[in-house]
Amino acid sequence: MTMTDASFFSADKGRASAWGAVLSMSLSVTMLIAAEFMPVSLLTPMAQGLGATEGATGQAISVSGLFALASSLLITTVAGGFNRKWVMIGLTALMLLSLVMVAMAPNFAVLMVARALLGICIGGFWALAAAVMMRLVPEPDLPRALSIMYGGQAMAAAFAAPLGSYLGEVLGWREVFWALTPVVAVNLIWHLIALPSLPARGRQNLGALIALLRRPYFRRALIAAMLTWGAAFTMFTYLRPFLEQVTKVGPETLSALLLALGMAGFIGTWTAGRFVSGQVAPLMKLPALVMGAATLGLIALGSAPLAVAGLLAIWGAMNTALSVIFMTWMSQNVDDAPEAAGSLLVAAIQASILLGAVIGGLLLDRFSITATFAGSVVLAALAAALIGNGQRLLKPNH
Incomplete structure (x- = not known):
């Protein structure tokens, strides 16, 4: 094999690795949207299971939006000089923790905390996602990479609510959240393997x-x-x-x-x-x-x-x-x-x-x-x- 051949295969492998990382980000989007909106189709049984009113349970579900708003503004300051690969892994781990807490929630207060953690994950992920994508693929490929990532959003939007409603009737609402956890765990491992090192490019602050x-x-x-x-x-x-x-x-x-x-x-x-x-x-x-x-x-x-x-x-x-x-x-x-x-x-x-x-x-x-x-x-x-x-x-x- 000549040096030119070696360079070609190395570049080809790099491109494949980059698209593998893009797909892992797309799966994160799918699971984030599913975790955020799945409870909408399970509101009544969740309220009954936690001994709360439907109105109160609905507020617990929407609290993730408030924490997502705060997280999106603060994530670059809080993340500071941390490698962005590990920030994304940490956010995915936080999503996994939130799902487990919802599935095991003994009362309304635990549900509130779990949804707040999910909100932090949502805001942090979306705030960093485009910047991460810009570092994974060349600029001409960025629209395609973003469309793949947002394809995960379309998938979750299409299937999360009807699937959650059906499985909730068949298995129970807690089991629906348990069913999401192995997928998020696989996504966490995929991030570890597929995402390259992404050192922070200078410290961010509110300034x-x-x-x-x-x-x-x-x-x-x-x-x-x-x-x-x-x-x-x-x-x-x-x-x-x-x-x-x-x-x-x-x-x-x-x-x-x-x-x-x-x-x-x-x-x-x-x-x-x-x-x-x-x-x-x-x-x-x-x-x-x-x-x-x-x-x-x-x-x-x-x-x-x-x-x-x-x-x-x-x-x-x-x-x-x-x-x-x-x-x-x-x-x-x-x-x-x-x-x-x-x-x-x-x-x-x-x-x-x-x-x-x-x-x-x-x-x-x-x-x-x-x-x-x-x-x-x-x-x-x-x-x-x-x-x-x-x-x-x-x-x-x-």
């Missing part, structure tokens, strides 16, 4: 976040992200009452529509991974435009189940492409501070998810489900107007 917020183009993108995700979750959080009250579907049709929406997410990640390339700033208004138009279509055609199914598929595909587009923009325009940018972007998204749910709930209680969806359309329109042609979201001299 780095403040410095980044002083950049006008980044502030504009951050507000655009909040409006876009806020629009998405104002609609998505209250999708079930819309389908029940307006489309008037039964339980089986409801499950089929939600599954179709989740499956469409695979199309969105696949498409984004293959067609998102070059400077993506002009594409950043596309999710707001398409998802806003789909939501407007639901308002107009909500009583027609076939039209609703088609519109939900369009919405679901663009919803997963949304993350790939914004994270690719970040890698291109904040490449000098990816961890700080990731922290702020994830915090903004978490805040907008909570805010979107609050706004949607107020509109629903005071007016109607149609008003909630109209609020989503307004937020999407504001996002698209703010983004414009994307030029004001570009890094100067980029």
Whole structure:
């Protein structure tokens, strides 16, 4: 074997190792989303098993979002100079601990602590994920790598709730969480094997976040992200009452529509991974435009189940492409501070998810489900107007 041949095989092995690490990150995403949203389909039996009200149990489930918000802002400071490989491993271990605590929870207080730990894991993982991906693969391959990672999100969104509901009926809610633990344990081992050493690139602190917020183009993108995700979750959080009250579907049709929406997410990640390339700033208004138009279509055609199914598929595909587009923009325009940018972007998204749910709930209680969806359309329109042609979201001299 010549030296050239050896270099070729070494490079090929390196590429295979990098994609193995990407796949391990994708499995982490799948399990994080499953762990975060699986309890939604198990709310009633969990409340009964813990001797708590459904309302209180629902608050325990949502507490993970609050801790995710705090964790996303603090992770780069707390992680400091630690090797990012071991930070990701530590976060995965924390997810495993949280699942075990939920499965064994003797009371409501333990459930609260377990969900808080999961929130720390969620915020920390998402804040660092894009920066880690930027170090695993070359820049031209980044959209594809991100689409693979977010494919895990689409998989969990499609299957976690219906699978959790079914297994909860057959086995019991605690057994559902026990069933997740061996998969997370395998993921932990996979991280140990597949992730390369990723030394910290200088210590991060809150000053780095403040410095980044002083950049006008980044502030504009951050507000655009909040409006876009806020629009998405104002609609998505209250999708079930819309389908029940307006489309008037039964339980089986409801499950089929939600599954179709989740499956469409695979199309969105696949498409984004293959067609998102070059400077993506002009594409950043596309999710707001398409998802806003789909939501407007639901308002107009909500009583027609076939039209609703088609519109939900369009919405679901663009919803997963949304993350790939914004994270690719970040890698291109904040490449000098990816961890700080990731922290702020994830915090903004978490805040907008909570805010979107609050706004949607107020509109629903005071007016109607149609008003909630109209609020989503307004937020999407504001996002698209703010983004414009994307030029004001570009890094100067980029």
